[in-house]
Amino acid sequence: xxxxxxxxxxxxxxxxxxxxxxxxxxxxxxxxxxxxxxxxxxxxxxxxxxxxxxxxxxxxxxxxxxxxxxxxxxxxxxxxxxxxxxxxxxxxxxxxxxxxxxx
Amino acid sequence: xxxxxxxxxxxxxxxxxxxxxxxxxxxxxxxxxxxxxxxxxxxxxxxxxxxxxxxxxxxxxxxxxxxxxxxxxxxxxxxxxxxxxxxxxxxxxxxxxxxxxxxxxxxxxxxxxxxxxxxxxxxxxxxxxxxxxxxxxxxxxxxxxxxxxxxxxxxxxxxxxxxxxxxxxxxxxxxxxxxxxxxxxxxxxxxxxxxxxxxxxxxxxxxxxxxxxxxxxxxxxxxxxxxxxxxxxxxxxxxxxxxxxxxxxxxxxxxxxxxxxxxxxxxxxxxxxxxxxxxxxxxxxxxxxxxxxxxxxxxxxxxxxxxxxxxxxxxxxxxxxxxxxxxxxxxxxxxxxxxxxxxxxxxxxxxxxxxxxxxxxxxxxxxxxxxxxxxxxxxxxxxxxxxxxxxxxxxxxxxxxxxxxxxx
Numbered sequence: 456x457x458x459x460x461x462x463x464x465x466x467x468x469x470x471x472x473x474x475x476x477x478x479x480x481x482x483x484x485x486x487x488x489x490x491x492x493x494x495x496x497x498x499x500x501x502x503x504x505x506x507x508x509x510x511x512x513x514x515x516x517x518x519x520x521x522x523x524x525x526x527x528x529x530x531x532x533x534x535x536x537x538x539x540x541x542x543x544x545x546x547x548x549x550x551x552x553x554x555x556x557x558x
Numbered sequence: 559x560x561x562x563x564x565x566x567x568x569x570x571x572x573x574x575x576x577x578x579x580x581x582x583x584x585x586x587x588x589x590x591x592x593x594x595x596x597x598x599x600x601x602x603x604x605x606x607x608x609x610x611x612x613x614x615x616x617x618x619x620x621x622x623x624x625x626x627x628x629x630x631x632x633x634x635x636x637x638x639x640x641x642x643x644x645x646x647x648x649x650x651x652x653x654x655x656x657x658x659x660x661x662x663x664x665x666x667x668x669x670x671x672x673x674x675x676x677x678x679x680x681x682x683x684x685x686x687x688x689x690x691x692x693x694x695x696x697x698x699x700x701x702x703x704x705x706x707x708x709x710x711x712x713x714x715x716x717x718x719x720x721x722x723x724x725x726x727x728x729x730x731x732x733x734x735x736x737x738x739x740x741x742x743x744x745x746x747x748x749x750x751x752x753x754x755x756x757x758x759x760x761x762x763x764x765x766x767x768x769x770x771x772x773x774x775x776x777x778x779x780x781x782x783x784x785x786x787x788x789x790x791x792x793x794x795x796x797x798x799x800x801x802x803x804x805x806x807x808x809x810x811x812x813x814x815x816x817x818x819x820x821x822x823x824x825x826x827x828x829x830x831x832x833x834x835x836x837x838x839x840x841x842x843x844x845x846x847x848x849x850x851x852x853x854x855x856x857x858x859x860x861x862x863x864x865x866x867x868x869x870x871x872x873x874x875x876x877x878x879x880x881x882x883x884x885x886x887x888x889x890x891x892x893x894x895x896x897x898x899x900x901x902x903x904x905x906x907x908x909x910x911x912x913x914x915x916x917x918x919x920x921x922x923x924x925x926x927x928x929x930x931x932x933x934x935x936x937x938x939x940x941x942x943x944x945x946x947x948x949x950x951x952x953x954x955x956x957x958x959x960x961x962x963x964x965x966x
Contacts, residue, residue, distance in 0.1 A: 469657075470684060471660070472634065472660055472661055472662035472663070472684065472686070473634075473660045474629070474632060474633070474634040474660060474661075476578070476581065476582065476587060476589070476632050476634065477581050477582075477585055477587070477632075479581075481578060481634055483634075483662045483686070485662075485684060485685075485686040485724075486724060488686065488687075488726065490574050490575060490578075492574055492577075492578075
């Protein structure tokens with residue numbers, strides 16, 4: 456299982472092909488040619504997985520954008536990050552980038 | 559409002575692709591683009607449809623600008639081809655740009671210039687798949703088609719290099735008079751190397767409309783042993799996990815080695831993907847619906863890709879075609895056996911909406927194989943009726959029933 460501890464910074468795997476198309480993000484891993492799809496909120500989270508924003512910070516942005524309950528936003532963000540990391544669509548950022556957003 | 563499930567699926571098969579295709583067609587987005595970066599080539603294949611002179615290819619900066627525009631327009635699948643793609647000395651830089659823009663990149667090549675170092679670099683640059691043209695497992699046959707001695711050996715040597723680098727390989731084998739019986743050998747090569755393959759009966763006229771390559775095409779009647787071969791209809795052409803419907807296991811091994819469109823049932827009444835969610839860009843910047851449909855919609859040197867995609871008259875003509883409205887083909891009794899290509903209808907018959915002899919002949923052969931002993935295409939029936947009409951009255955028949963008006 457990926458180590459998805461609070462404060463862990465994740466970044467999109469640079470080997471991936473991906474495009475946001477009509478609000479959904481399509482992701483292809485060149486290693487196994489599997490096509491993944493994220494819905495609009497998944498796409499919102501995906502774009503913030505840049506090695507700068509922590510899961511907590513992303514959840515906070517989700518609350519602002521979609522007016523969801525903070526607990527729900529946190530749970531969904533963590534669940535998605537865990538799934539994406541397990542499939543190696545996300546990589547742990549080597550070091551916290553300067554100016555990294557912390558909860 | 560809950561955000562879950564944020565990730566809707568992670569699937570290997572086609573339903574997700576079909577959904578993506580349906581959305582991009584509905585919204586008119588160029589999901590897949592075939593971009594030839596050069597027509598120059600280090601082989602001289604007898605059936606090739608290209609003029610290999612360089613008449614002023616897009617510069618590196620121009621290509622990079624087009625890639626930026628394609629990414630902004632929503633293109634995900636990018637096929638870079640030629641000519642021989644490795645003759646572009648800026649290929650690595652272009653691939654790096656494609657990588658930065660998150661395209662899913664495939665290359666088409668003869669692989670003569672591929673080295674271990676290059677294969678590793680392709681992997682680093684995110685190339686997912688490479689299609690290599692292989693005409694036979696026999697050097698004498700393959701090399702006679704490419705006119706380059708030793709070319710089969712060199713092309714085959716590239717396959718394990720690419721596979722070792724983690725890149726998918728697909729062998730493309732157009733079948734013509736010179737290599738009609740070679741497909742079994744090519745299939746065996748693909749199996750040996752863990753590669754996919756595609757066999758293609760389509761030998762097209764030159765891109766300028768001249769018909770030289772067509773002389774190498776096998777007569778439809780002579781294709782019967784190939785069409786009857788059960789090996790072509792029971793095999794898996796590609797490893798599981800491919801995102802493309804055209805590569806799904808269990809489908810026929812036959813297809814187009816030239817087109818990079820995505821095959822899917824999601825196109826419904828559309829002839830194919832061309833112009834709807836795929837298009838072609840030439841090394842000189844011309845945008846057309848497909849490499850096999852040279853009706854220019856505009857040039858990226860004169861206007862943006864987005865402007866051409868949304869306003870090019872050449873694309874609008876193609877987009878207006880519906881299978882159910884084809885004047886002759888929609889009424890054809892053996893339509894389900896036909897793989898009519900709108901590009902070839904234009905190239906060979908001069909009519910986007912018309913029938914063309916090659917498709918009709920192949921459909922008749924397939925229908926007979928399926929048990930329809932007197933199978934006849936609507937086009938051939940119309941021709942026969944027209945001949946009777948001339949015999950009876952001595953006058954010209956109504957052109958609607960003949961179907962095509964020849965170009966040029």
